[in-house]
Amino acid sequence: MAVGSSGCALEKLLKKGAEADIYVTKWFGEEVVTKIRKPKTFMHPKLDAELRRHRTIREASFLSDAKDAGVLTPFIYYVDSVKGEIVMEYVTGKRLKDVLLAERLEKVAPVCEELGRCIAKLHKKNIIHGDLSTSNFIINDRALTFIDFGLSSTSQRLEDKAVDLHLVKQVLKSAHGKIWEKVFQLVLRGYGEIAGSGQIDALLAKIKEIERRGRYARVE
Amino acid sequence: MERTVKPNTSNILGLGIESTAHTFGASVVNSTKILSDVKDVYKPPEGSGIHPREASRHHTEKAAEVIKQALEKAAVKPKELNFVAYSMGPGLGPCLRVGAVVARTLSSYMKIPLIPVNHAVGHIEIGAMLTGALDPVVLLVSGGHTVICAFEADRWRIFGETLDLSIGQLLDQFGREAGFASPCGARIEQHALSSSNLLPLPYSVKGQDVSYSGMLTAAKKMLHSGKPFDDICYSLQETGFAMLVEVAERAIAFTEKKQLLVVGGVAANRRLSEMLKEVSTRHGAGLYVVPLTYSGDCGAQIAWTGLLAYRAGEEIQVERSVVRQSWRLDQVDVPWRSS
Numbered sequence: 376m377a378v379g380s381s382g383c384a385l386e387k388l389l390k391k392g393a394e395a396d397i398y399v400t401k402w403f404g405e406e407v408v409t410k411i412r413k414p415k416t417f418m419h420p421k422l423d424a425e426l427r428r429h430r431t432i433r434e435a436s437f438l439s440d441a442k443d444a445g446v447l448t449p450f451i452y453y454v455d456s457v458k459g460e461i462v463m464e465y466v467t468g469k470r471l472k473d474v475l476l477a478e479r480l481e482k483v484a485p486v487c488e489e490l491g492r493c494i495a496k497l498h499k500k501n502i503i504h505g506d507l508s509t510s511n512f513i514i515n516d517r518a519l520t521f522i523d524f525g526l527s528s529t530s531q532r533l534e535d536k537a538v539d540l541h542l543v544k545q546v547l548k549s550a551h552g553k554i555w556e557k558v559f560q561l562v563l564r565g566y567g568e569i570a571g572s573g574q575i576d577a578l579l580a581k582i583k584e585i586e587r588r589g590r591y592a593r594v595e
Numbered sequence: 596m597e598r599t600v601k602p603n604t605s606n607i608l609g610l611g612i613e614s615t616a617h618t619f620g621a622s623v624v625n626s627t628k629i630l631s632d633v634k635d636v637y638k639p640p641e642g643s644g645i646h647p648r649e650a651s652r653h654h655t656e657k658a659a660e661v662i663k664q665a666l667e668k669a670a671v672k673p674k675e676l677n678f679v680a681y682s683m684g685p686g687l688g689p690c691l692r693v694g695a696v697v698a699r700t701l702s703s704y705m706k707i708p709l710i711p712v713n714h715a716v717g718h719i720e721i722g723a724m725l726t727g728a729l730d731p732v733v734l735l736v737s738g739g740h741t742v743i744c745a746f747e748a749d750r751w752r753i754f755g756e757t758l759d760l761s762i763g764q765l766l767d768q769f770g771r772e773a774g775f776a777s778p779c780g781a782r783i784e785q786h787a788l789s790s791s792n793l794l795p796l797p798y799s800v801k802g803q804d805v806s807y808s809g810m811l812t813a814a815k816k817m818l819h820s821g822k823p824f825d826d827i828c829y830s831l832q833e834t835g836f837a838m839l840v841e842v843a844e845r846a847i848a849f850t851e852k853k854q855l856l857v858v859g860g861v862a863a864n865r866r867l868s869e870m871l872k873e874v875s876t877r878h879g880a881g882l883y884v885v886p887l888t889y890s891g892d893c894g895a896q897i898a899w900t901g902l903l904a905y906r907a908g909e910e911i912q913v914e915r916s917v918v919r920q921s922w923r924l925d926q927v928d929v930p931w932r933s934s
């Protein structure tokens with residue numbers, strides 16, 4: 376039986392994420408999650424080791440920084456940066472992605488606004504999440520929890536905050552194409568409550584600029 | 596747009612004209628196969644990029660001959676054609692206009708429908724047709740594009756893209772700095788084969804997006820500081836491709852689709868497919884790579900997509916057939932697909 380470096384049994388695979396495998400395991404009797412960034416053999420080993428180590432450290436540290444900023448995140452129990460392993464609280468509930476696909480918009484509107492407020496709280500503390508995809512928010516009857524901080528960074532630049540919001544817009548447009556505009560408006564409304572409407576205008580202008588840059592590249 | 600869907604008969608014959616950038620291409624297709632695909636590629640002098648006006652002059656000079664050959668190879672007479680399709684965009688204005696003018700002329704003269712095709716959709720559809728991929732996550736990698744998309748809610752939806760340079764531009768601009776003529780991808784791949792020494796380059800993935808501008812600056816610096824050329828080529832590929840593979844993997848994990856299709860000029864790179872093979876296996880997805888002959892810009896991508904559009908009843912009036920230099924993939928109607 377496979378065992379993680381924390382001693383947790385790795386039997387019950389919960390999800391194959393974008394970059395990590397997520398197992399449900401036991402930690403001193405409690406049900407927890409072990410997130411493992413396994414080696415990616417397609418990458419040069421040096422690059423792979425570097426990325427896994429960096430992201431594991433970053434994830435652990437930003438999970439707690441985000442909590443300080445007033446955003447709910449899973450508690451961390453154990454970190455092994457060399458093995459790329461984090462043991463953390465198991466957050467029950469559904470991913471925003473699945474909720475958006477299943478529920479009517481009126482029902483999810485409050486969550487979308489809350490999402491905006493939480494992103495603004497992070498940005499206020501200069502925390503850039505870096506991967507604001509709808510599969511990285513878990514909703515239950517109590518609260519909205521943010522996960523997956525492996526790509527997070529610190530920055531006070533408007534540009535970096537705008538890229539963060541552009542990612543939200545992009546995932547809504549691509550995966551929730553029929554309702555994306557309304558959902559994005561709700562997110563912005565929540566964001567504005569914390570950050571102010573002046574900041575929203577500045578961010579929207581920046582997002583426009585960012586999106587223009589990457590569009591069909593001129594072949595020079 | 597009003598559409599009358601045509602019956603799915605097999606005897607449709609169409610001509611497609613490609614002229615978005617370097618390539619002037621023409622191709623004849625019927626409902627099941629590519630009958631001919633002829634192209635002539637404008638080559639800028641070594642170390643310099645494409646001059647839109649020079650390229651368009653090249654296209655103007657070659658157009659008649661390329662089209663004539665495409666018809667001859669297909670053994671099709673102009674009067675047998677049911678439609679003529681052209682790449683309406685996105686691309687370089689002067690180049691696009693050459694294709695558009697030729698297509699309009701043929702359409703008016705022969706009184707056959709004129710079909711506008713989006714070049715990026717063309718890359719995807721020719722890839723899907725030749726590989727048999729039905730509902731894939733698509734990685735479109737070329738000089739003009741670096742996009743991860745999938746078909747959702749009636750459109751090709753963009754899951755990730757570059758925030759600045761395309762992967763093709765990264766390779767070409769670096770190659771030109773080293774004195775090559777673009778496109779430089781194949782030569783960089785060749786040089787990369789002689790090295791296994793990874794030099795540190797900035798790795799920049801933001802959510803589903805990538806950014807290459809920092810990598811280009813760093814690689815140019817290495818070039819001028821005299822680092823071994825093969826090592827830089829190797830490191831550019833290893834790092835630049837790893838970023839692409841990572842965002843492709845993110846899109847597969849997110850959409851849970853079971854096919855990954857790679858299209859566009861950079862799809863010809865063997866190292867890239869090798870890396871993609873591994874992530875698709877990890878997610879139990881099949882990897883579909885467009886065959887080399889049709890990975891770069893070609894008339895066939897326009898002719899084939901034109902055929903799908905023609906059958907779905909799409910058509911444009913000659914007087915409205917402008918070109919669109921920037922025409923985003925997720926703005927294109929795709930009435931022949933369902934999600």
Ligand SMILES: Nc1ncnc2c1ncn2[C@@H]1O[C@H](COP(=O)(O)OP(=O)(O)O)[C@@H](O)[C@H]1O
Nearest residue numbers: 390392393394395397408449464465466510523
């Ligand atoms: N602490 C957790 N509690 C419950 N589910 C989790 C937890 N962490 C991850 N998951 C589940 O696993 C999936 C992938 O985890 P994530 O941290 O986003 O990894 P990746 O970086 O690979 O995307 C999430 O979308 C979620 O469904």
Ligand SMILES: [Mg+2]
Nearest residue numbers: 392510511523
């Ligand atoms: Mg995730």
